[in-house]
Amino acid sequence: MNGKLEFLLLGPLEVTARGRRVQVGGPRQRTVLATLLLNADRVVSVDALAETLWGARPPSSSRTQVAICVSALRKAFRACGVEDEVIGTVAPGYVLRSGGHRLDTLDFDELVALARAAVRQGRDVEAVRLYGSALALRRGPVLANVTGSAPEHMSAQLEENLLVVYEEQVELRLALGEHRPLVAGLVAAVERYPLRDRLYGLLIVAQYRSGHRAAALETFARLRCRSVEELGLEPGVELRRLHERILRDEERPVVERPPSQLPAATRAFVGRTGELAVLDRLTATDGQVGAPPLGLLVGGVGVGKTVLAVWWAHRHADLFPDGQLFVDLGGHDPHRPPADPGAVLAYLLHALGVPPERVPLVTERPALFRTMMAARRMLLVLDDARDAAQVWPLLPNTATCRVLVTSRNPLRELVARSGTVPLLLGGLEPGEAVALLRGIVGEERAARAPDAVAELVELCGRVPGALLAAAAHLASKPHWEVPRMVRELNRPRRRLSGLGGCGQHLRDGLASSARCLDPVAANLYRALGGLPTPELTSWTATALLGCPTPEADDVLERLVDAHLLEPADSGADGETRYRLPSLSHAYAAELATTGP
Incomplete structure (x- = not known):
């Protein structure tokens, strides 16, 4: 091993x-x-x-x-x-x-690089989260149990990097109006680094914007005294200018805002009336003590779990005046490991106003998080959960909050522990799927080939992610008519590539689901891709696996749980029938040709 x-x-x-x-x-x-x-x-x-x-x-x-x-x-x-x-x-x-x-140093560097890229792109809330995840990797004094000239020099450099990242995150949080929760942490930081101008400037701004003008002026006076006595130098130009603006009362305090971390809701949203009605029940008060109403959205790649959760959350944001929290748990992200609950809790505690240096040990974070959430009216969206173990430590214990979880997995343990009923998402209704396609392709273009539009919708499995990919591909090629797109997608082995660049995202998602299969289920899935039709019965699986029917049924159900296979109507003989959804069939066909 x-x-x-x-x-x-x-x-x-x-x-x-x-x-x-x-x-x-x-x-x-x-x-x-x-x-x-x-x-x-x-x-x-x-x-x-x-x-x-x-x-x-x-x-x-x-x-x-x-x-x-x-x-x-x-x-x-x-x-x-x-x-x-x-x-x-x-x-x-x-x-x-x-x-x-x-x-962990490479993880730290990667998270910081992502945070800085988010800042450049104007995604400040996401940058704060990424900075928080990076800072949460710190477990104490760097290399405290190592001696030697080289490690000591490098540990000092790592400490400096950590401090710079903390300062960058604080600047962002001040820009987002989170000044009051930062004061205590900054006071401790300037005591530890008494001659660091940037920290003093951040503390002075946080104090002033929190309504403590006298404290801000006193902080500057203390810094100036230290700087003159110990170095014989006046504070830097930027600090002196900040001091002058506060004296003239030009740094107007910013009203602190609760966290509002929901991603932007898409305008390309249709249907899901029944599902939205089910989620609306979360807004009712059920009176259960210590149990936040929890919604669980389960479905395969591209069915729109996140889109539905974010759409519903925006529609009801006014019911959560203390804020909306959003975390991408990365449970099936092929480019990074699933988010660690301890690091997620550190990020959530930062968002609730806990300074980084006051975030407790990993084992104590769930209790502090529940305490911070108590009596607040907040919404927590946990996107792309891998399993119940990743979710359970992140749940509040108060009925004043609401939680939405999305996942590709059934999360049976979470269902058993919380008592929630999962909401299973599949493709859209045919009319809804056509409406989604028409909204991007255009009414006139779609009207020229209504039969092709209907066929295209079915080739995409009525899955929103595939429909949007097809529509975006058509929108980028105005010289194509819909029938040409249909021809591109009509062969399963070319279906995902025919969806253009967005098809690769769907392929990555399907590959991630397939990698989670055990070897027997993975081999069966690959074999199904070589069949001439996406429909099958348990007898088909029995023949392909060479095992008794009950064992084949178990393997088929594992593919159903992974949303790579779905039950179809039972035949006249009462035997359960299955079918490969359109996108799953396409990826299985690719595997059957190229191998894993």
Whole structure:
């Protein structure tokens, strides 16, 4: 078995494998490992490692002792099931290969890069969340249990990076009007970094906008006194200008706003009348103590779970005056792992006004979150949940809140624990699907080929995601008529590619669902793609699998749970029949041709 290691540097150095801590030895092994990790995928010479351990005058046996440390680390990794050579020997020293393993510093850098990109694109609320996820990776003083010149220098750099990210997040939160919850954290920060002008400026703005003008002026006076006495310098130009604006009362306080994190609702929304009526029941007061009404939207790729949740949430936003929270749990995102509930809780606590440095240990976050949500009238949307374990710690315990969860999985454990009834989403009604297509393609263009429009709707399985992809492709090609699009999609193996760029997003989603299948179900799904028709019975599965019918039925139901197969009407003989939905059939046909 080849395991995956997690290297944690944003705190005391730790290594874990499958959730269990790996014992990496004493101080020297920790120093060698930290140095290699801080130079991951780059060769570190033996001489550099020796200098880190012993300074400018290492003992004559230093090379041997470094080799012993590396050997001990390799042995520790092998003992926890890691077969790959994590630390390779490459002249003139060693290299730690990070591929296939996790480094929290790389996670931090990626989240910060995403946050800064969101800022450039004007998505400030999402940027605050991403910054919060990055800051939540910190577990304490960086590399507190590691000594040596190189690690100490790098730990100081990492601490600086963390501080800069905290300042960037605070600036965004001030721009969003969240000034009052920031004051306590900024007071603690300036005490720890007493000569950092940027922190003082943020604190002064937060105090002033919270209505504490005198406190803001006193903070500036304290900074000026420190700066003059200890450095012989006046505060920087920006701080002096800020001080002057406050003296003239030109920094008008901003009214603090509750969090409003819902993504924009699409204008291309049709139908779902029955589903919206079911969700409307969440607005009723049922009187159950400690149980927030919970809506669970379950369905396959592209059926519009998120769109429906966001549409309903915007329609009823006025019922949640204390704010609306939105979290993408990434349960089936092929480009990143599912969100960790502990990191999500840290983000939610930030949104509720808890400063980053006051976010408690992971085990204590659920209790604080429930406390913060108590008596508030808020909506929490948890999008793309992978399983109940990811959702349960994030649920409030007050009936004044409402929760919406979307998932591709049935989440039976959540249903059993919460008592909620899942709302299963499928394709739109034929008339609704046609209306969605017409709204983008245009009435005149669609009217020229009504039969082709009806056929196109069925080729897309009446799934909103596929319909929108087809409509967008047609809109980008005004010289195409609808029948040509029908011809493009009529062959299952080319259906997803025929949907243009948006088809790749649907293919990624289907691939993610298929990867979650066990090997037997995955093999059956691939085999079904080679059949001439998307319809089948359990006898078909029995023949393909070469197993008894009851076992084949179990495998078919696993495909149903993954929304890659759906029950059809039973035949005259009473036997259950199944069919591959249009998009699932298309992806299975691709797999049957190309293999997994």
